[in-house]
Amino acid sequence: MSAVPDSISRADIPYSARTGASSVSQLGAMPPYALELKDLRKSFGKTEIIRGASLAVSAGERIAVIGPNGAGKSTLFNLISGRFAPTSGEVLLNGHRIDGKRPFEINRLGLSRSFQITNIFPKLSVFENLRCGVLWSLGYRYTFLKFLAGLHDANERAEQLLDMIKLHRKRDVLAINLTYAEQRALEIGITIAGGANVILLDEPTAGMSKSETRRFIDLIKEVTVGKTLLTVEHDMGVVFGLADKIAVVVYGEVIAFDRPEAVRANARVQEAYLGSHVADAQVGAR
């Protein structure tokens, strides 16, 4: 179906000046894309929800995924992160295929995600929540022969994360007792805890007030420096402030993938949001 839109050619892909390290696969030639979707399809029963989505994200880019309700944005995230297996098509992480793999396999390869509905460990304290997020990445696996208190690197890292998400005052509070915004912050904290280089955030600011959202976006910017970021967002102010590029998903397809100004002017996007006759008028006005 639709491949990478015409407005992008490979030579144009910039490495954003903001990034420090790029995510480079250790296993061979440097792949151009941190995350790539190739004609991804997903059907639930007879209904095809994702109908040939393709996307190519370079390392260090910040992508906002937008689209009308029911377009399939969350489903796309679920397919990428391994919650569902695609019906057909490929998902590539740093050049390696990850479609059909279990979530923990994908996570170990360097992709992490947050959830639209807060998905934390309610009966553990904030600190414990974060520590659970770092254990595997530090190589501790299923050991029962070491004490958590003695794992200095894990404890340090958890403390750093605690400071990063600004919850150090709530270190020993049970996660279930936090406020909604604090829980969202913890959610982000767990997501970045393992040091993954490709981060998927599903509507991170859902349910927040304007000021909370502004602060939260600053937090996201801070904690995802140098990482490849994809967020599903509805708040256009956030989208234009945060993203390098915008991917527009409509009816299970990526109909546009470009810099924010170009997407704004894209006729197909306008049609999807505003309806065809308004779009025609807009085109004339620009």
Add this chain to the structure above:
Amino acid sequence: MSSIPRQIDQSSSRTTGAAPPGARYYEFRPLNVGRWVIWSIFAIVLLGAPMVFTSSLAHTMLSQMGIAIIVCLSYNMLLGQGGMLSFGHAVYSGLGAFLAIHTLNLVSRGSLPLPVSLVPIVGGLAGMLFAVAFGWVTTKKAATPFAMITLGIGELVWAMSLMFPEFFGGEGGVSGNRVTGPAPLGITFGPQIQLYYLIAVYTFICTALMFAFTRTPLGRMLNAVRDNPERVEFVGYDTQKVRYLSFVIAAFFAGISGGLAALNFEIVTSEVVSGPRSGAYLLFTFLGGATFFFGPILGAILMVLAFVLLSELTKAWLLYLGLVFTFMVMYAPGGIASLIMMNLRVAAFGRFRQLWVSYLALAVTALIVLLGAAAMIEMVYHLKLNAALGPELHFLGVTLDAQGLNSWFGSVFVMLTGLGLFEVTRRHFVRQWGEIQEFIEKETKRRESL
């Protein structure tokens, strides 16, 4: 754990966080006196109990309590720590018991030079091996299907125990003799008191090991799996593997408990793998409290008290047990341990003095209700089971006529009056409790913002 502040250097290479490079983190960890005190008290109680309760019945019960503590703690690894409700835990303690008694017989025959004190470890290894075999299939699913699978495997093993009398001993079970093998330092384990101290040592070590487990990565990830199995997959852990490994470890301790039981009773019958036994583990672990580590210890003690003492006191003990359990599930799902901790918290905030009068009133009125209900239950049981003895029975020093209208009216009257009074005190108590909880929440928030 030292009492000196520790400096930790930030390892800047690993992170791209916001903290400036070279920042130092201080950890202040004072010597955890409380923990040493509690474990010392535990050890002293284990050592000193038979000297306080000196009758031979007491020694038997103490031995059984030690065995029960190990198995209930191992059960709680699954229930409280892992959120896995198992209806077939007796399989692992029971198979451990069978293998232990066969080993004991091998020792008696001279084929195996193993000291009797190490026989329970054989039981533990047996439990572990069977868990390695059954556990993978069992932990493939979670929650309700998991419970059903454990029920199915429990029934499977229990039914098989009657099909293979060579291993399971048929109706009469398998007997053994623990006074056998080398007797180092003259300890033969013949007298109950010697066996008790062996059990006490095992109980202390197993409890300590299981507590240590809760402080390891696997233990913590097990908690995470309980809280949110999906999220666990998204931080890099295979949920099934976490459950499976924990299942095997829990079965190891269950097997040790079975091995100790084999030594204690010197006979193992197919009852040890039965459904009712698995049910008993579940019931009493829950009753003691699955949400705190020490809850199952309370549950284990209650289990022995109920099976040995309560069953002698009244024929209706199983009914009482079922009723207590059901009420616990409805009103105190955290068990007795949670009730204790909630009240300790109230005391820590200095508001306990208000409550104890209400508690007294509640206890008295509940007792009245209980007296009325118990009188009726006892009368019914008497009519059914002791009919040959005539309609009169003694209930707490009062002679009741099970067929007489007077006794029945009296019991109903007592019960209803008690219920009415109980309801009044209960409402007052709920108001008080609510007010105190609000106070505690406000206090907590206030302290947090300091």
Add this chain to the structure above:
Amino acid sequence: MEFFTISLLNGISYGLLLFMLSSGLTLIFSMMGVLNFAHASFYMLGAYFAFTTAQVVNYWAALLVAPMLVALLGAAFEKYSLRRVHKFGHVPELLITFGLSFIILEMVQLIWGTSAADYRVPATLDGPLFTVYGTQFPIYRGFMMLVAMLMLISLWLVLTRTRIGLVIQAALTHPETVEALGHNVPRVFMLVFGGGAALAGLAGVIGGAAFVTEPGMAGALGPVIFVVVVVGGMGSLAGAFVASLLIGVIQTFAVGTDSSLLGAAATIGWHITPQTFGYALWKLKISQVAPILPYLFLVLMLIFRPKGLLGTREG
């Protein structure tokens, strides 16, 4: 040939009984997410209530009265106990039904005693329905199958053709939405729970006379029903149907088969003696193995097809 036909018919009637029980269980599970551990206890209660009613009035009254009594009890339990525990999660729900099964067992033993009750097939239904190959097929078994089929057809009609059935179907997957539309969902839950209990009770009225009525009947049949539900696929009525028939037929055949691997080996001239390794396994007769067949089935299903025969949900 005669063994085959009779066993098949008996197996089908037993399987239909299993389905009467597992269908109620599946409905309650699908709607409320709680696996009713006390379902087999409702079966037992139905049998005992029928026994007493049959003594006082007659069997036909029992057929009406007993399921209603069980339904009332089930609805009352749902309203006063289960509902209270709902907010604690699925584990406490399962635990409270476990507690209920415990209490019911004790009460039954208290009221009716610990030995089997003499609950018999009524005279009008006693006797052979037809004779096939020299063996009689009892009327009662045929009656059982008839009642089971009638009950299931009416259940299907209620669910698919009536308004309340529509509400139930919707509440099966989206209880909050249905409540937002103005239906009294808690009352629907109570109805479904009571209805499931009634089904179990009816099964008890019928099964108690055909098989034995004793306090141990709940414990004997309970695990089998749960196996049926898991093997058929949690939440799938069709799966439960297939699994019930399968297990019913296989177990009936097994109970009547006295051959063992020893015998099979002998036919090919292979003599197994007590000294042979694994003699205990060789000499096992299939009829001895019959009680554990459902559980073996469960384990095999879990290894090779964890979501069950026709399962769609994760439970």
